[in-house]
Amino acid sequence: MGLRGKLGLIFLLVSSLAILVLCVAVYTQAQSSRLDRTRSFADERIQFAADSYDRSGVTVFGSRLDDPDLPPQLREAVLQGKRATFKTGSPNAKMWAAVMVEDGQILSMVQDYETTDDSMKALRQALVLGGIGTVGLLALVSVILAGSLSRRIVAVAGTARRIAAGDLDASAAEAVGKGKDEVQSLATALDTMASSLRGQLEAERRFTADVAHDLRTPVTGLTTAAELLPPGRPSELVRDRAKVLRRLVEDLLEIARFDSGVEQADLELVGLGAFVGSAVGRLRMQQALAPDSVVVHRTAPEVTVSTDSRRIERILANLIVNGLRHGKPPIDITVSGRTVEVVDHGNGYPEELIAEGPRRFRSGMAERGVGHGLGLTIAAGHAKVLGAELTFGQAPGGGALARLVLPPEPGARS
Template sequence: MALLLFRKTGLLRRAGLLRKTGLRWKLSAAIAAVSALVAVVLSFVVHNAARASMIDNSRDVQMERVVFAQTVYESTGRLAINARLDDDDLPSALRHFAAKDKRATFVQEHGNSPVVWAETPLSNGRVLSMSSKFSDTFAVLDDLDQALILGSAAVVLGGTALGVLVGGQLSRRLRKAAEAAGRVAGGATDVRVRDSIGARVRDETDELARAVDAMADALAGRLEAERRVTADIAHELRTPVTGLVTAAELLPPGRPSELVRDRSQALRTLVEDVLEVARLDGATEKADLQDVALGEFVRRRVAITAPDAKVLVVADAVVRTDPRRLERIIGNLVANAARHGKPLIEVTVDGPYIQVRDHGPGFPEDLLREGPSRFRTGSPDRSGSGHGLGLTIATGQTRVLGARLTFRNAAPEDGEGGGAVAQLLLPRE
């Protein structure tokens, strides 16, 4: 039972290793196995055919010798060299043929060089026989076996090398296709898989690249159509919403008027945010770069958005960035922390690195896994405040600046209460 379990475990490990092995080594192993099988089969066939041919030749030679010995004996009464009369060691099969007055040969296995017998009945009723080892003839078989072994090894090595070469080329093309497809999935709409792998080789990889490129073009077309529809709708709403906000300001003071002004202003903010998201999705926005002293810049912007937030400048830095877009990013991150988190909000500046942290429940798992998504708020039933566009806009503006924005939840050991942590890394140049 233990042995069976050990063998089963070994098979499972080998199967797992085979699944984890790359295409190059799988293809090489398959070619090597097939080459070894073919080499063994061919060597076996060649060895047996050569041995059979040598035995047939030895039978013919031995038969000629015994006929010659019979002629000599019947003419002179003397036995030729190695000839025997009524040999006691004569195999029973030859005795059977001699009893029928027939000549015959017989091969008796004896190591690498078999013993070849031949007999012929004489006119006086006796049996003349001869036996010989054709050692010199069968010694060639050993040389042939060595040549077959060397040839088989060369075939296996050559097949393995060919498998590594072909598999490596195919694996490289597939890896490049996967990398290009990953860049397309990441939003690089100008990347084409077929250009990445090269179009010189027409194979299944090229067909796969064509299919992925066609799918990417179709998706890009649909996304562009959706972006245009969203931008057009938001743009058409902008004028009447602006008029609505202006009209709300003219209403007489009172609670109903305050509600109308508040909701109309919220609608105006939503329309402006949707327009900004549509522009960012178009990937045509360009940053207006200026030198910015980051510490003082962050202090002023955070004081406007969240006066109660704590700003800590560990190391100041001058970065070249777009102040308007950076202000938008910081404002959205701080506003998101104030809306969905709990005090204290901490903003840390450490060189080109900005961190915004609250002490609330943290980011949802789907946001950490998939990133910010438009109109996804912190409340599953959408009963909370906000429209779910703040982090989406911050991510889009970060992309325009060439910066990097990441999200994580603080562990309890990082400080009391954990909380959500947004980290922005700005390029110095």
Template sequence: MRRTASGSGRTLTMNIGTRVALAVAAAAVTMGAATGLLVHRVTAADQLGAARTALDERLTSAAHDYATAGTSPARLNPPDLPRPVADAVRGRQRVTYLQDGAHPVLWAAIRVSDRDVLVLSRSYVPEIRALATLDRTFTLVGGIAIVVVSLAGLFLGVRMGRRATVAAQTAERIANGDLDARIRPDGRDEIARLAASVNTMADALWARLQAERRVTADIAHELRTPVASMSTAVGLLPSGPVTDLLKGSVHNLRGLVEDVLEVARMDARAAVVETEQRQVSAMARRAVAGVEDARVRVVREAVVTTDPRRVERILANLAANALRHGAPPVVLEVDGPVVRVRDHGPGFPADLFAVLHTSGPQRFRTTAPGTGTGLGLAIAAGQTRLLGARLTFRNHPEGGAEAILGLPEDTAPKRHGSSSDGFVPQP
């Protein structure tokens, strides 16, 4: 059954959510400010126009009364007439003027003779107060609308960010080898399309990998019988240089076939882990028994519950890889449940070291052509996963490549007083 990815990544979600919320808020503020300014200007212009028209009509009526009856509610030549009004009315028959200030006044003036000017005025404060009330109302309503729209934008951005993060995390899991990971479909937008594309890619990758694994396993099974026959036939040949060469080649071929079969079993998850309690140092010594350039150094002893055959296979592969690509001596340092396998060569090349830290050991990848099949580290990594252990790689500060195998510890470690290879235990 395939697992469906869920969850959220805080960094990506907050980034997208914040950006969307800020963009929506900025758009809302800009739209609200532009609309408020436009409404303010239009309302102010309408108010002033209406006030000018009304006062001008009153002035016209007052001028008619003055002309017919000699009396009028308007003032004649008032001393407080603003100079702009006085100047303007000399060149025109009738003018209106808004005098700004703390108490604005609207003026209307008409010339009734060469020297006389009839004037009406009234306070413009009511219109100013009405406009201020409109501005406050619009600001309050606009502010509430901006908050609501921004919260909606934040919700949308966070939701988009979470979905995008799930897609990214699932793609990373697939890249790291979890081909069962899938994204739960949600919606019909571009992110949902991205999720469907990731799922389709994972399905295609899974099918292709399964086909390659079947081909690899079939080839290894088919080769096992003829290789066994070749090994038997070579054993019947008379001794000699040619026979020794053939025996070595057949032995290497047989080992390669067994390695491929082991990889196929791990891929098919058919490997069975049989655990028992063992000393870590004992497994390390068995792993390199008979290897002249490999030595075991015990700093701290520990007993672990694990599959000893697989642990020994891991350590043997690591030691063989160190001897093949590094330089002797190869030292297996036992420090409790941790075993460090170090050679004294130039260390991991930069490109291989980057691959080991990102995607782990890759099959059929070696440091140089013709130096091996590249299955040793891949098998060691696969066995490590089966055991629930941890395998890391680094270049030792004092030189050489180092692989570190960490096993789960069962009992309290005990100090080891001496080692069989002449190394002095470190405190």
């Protein structure tokens, strides 16, 4: 049950309980007033009948002398010199009144209590109908009020999801409208958080771009100088570290371009299965990989897609290199329709990466090796530009699974 239903049910139950208590109180008070009126009426009649009997010796109003059916409690009260009334219990409740007359006899009269006043039946009917009508009206009002509150909370939740998806310009306060209640406070707090997050991300983007640009020139010079070193083991180590540093700077520049939002896909028609096979072949040559270290499988007929082949190849290269570096060969690549799956045979991706996606400078579990965490981040950035979906999970047989699903229609997102 959603929040709207729960709030409506709570309002309805509380209001129904309040109406029930009120109706019971009104009916009980009416019964008490009716009993008092009946007692007063019976007392007046028995007093008048006693006066009339003392004067004329004739009973009136159906009164009787020493009635054998007189309740014992009433007889005892009269023998003590009191003029008294007594109501018998249901069913067939009776109202008795009795008094001692001058000749020492007990004069009494009785009347049917349950049928003497039809107003209680009308009151019961009015309370039932009024209670049902009021509950129905309150139910309608509670649903309307709960619906309004629920819609505003849903609007805040929707804005939170948009912020989580990257739309940091979304405003929860505008979504919920004007107001000074707790929902408005929640929306304002969410907007404040988004604004702070937007500032932090912008600072991080500027820092990444500035560092990458500032390092590009000295790293290029360092790489050139390393190539001029005389042959030897120390020179090889310097050249190797210079190349690593150069790749890091290039990765940072690529991420800076993604952050700036200027990247666009260069679409062309590509036979996906054949292209993946040729891209893997080129990667084997570039990385000097063994033929059985990366295996391509096709499980469906060839599909032609409109996409950016350069970005597809970059995504595959990053996923394969990540699997070889942090997992175990062979790397199995399966092409089925518009879907490409890359599976290694290592320990699998960490749960945090599966749940939140790749994050820069976070390589995951220690058992998957060390790294800067930029390879998967770059792959995710290219997939976003293509309008494709790149997800990470655990393979059914163990190991890390990366699944790339290309969009069904030509198009790209920047």
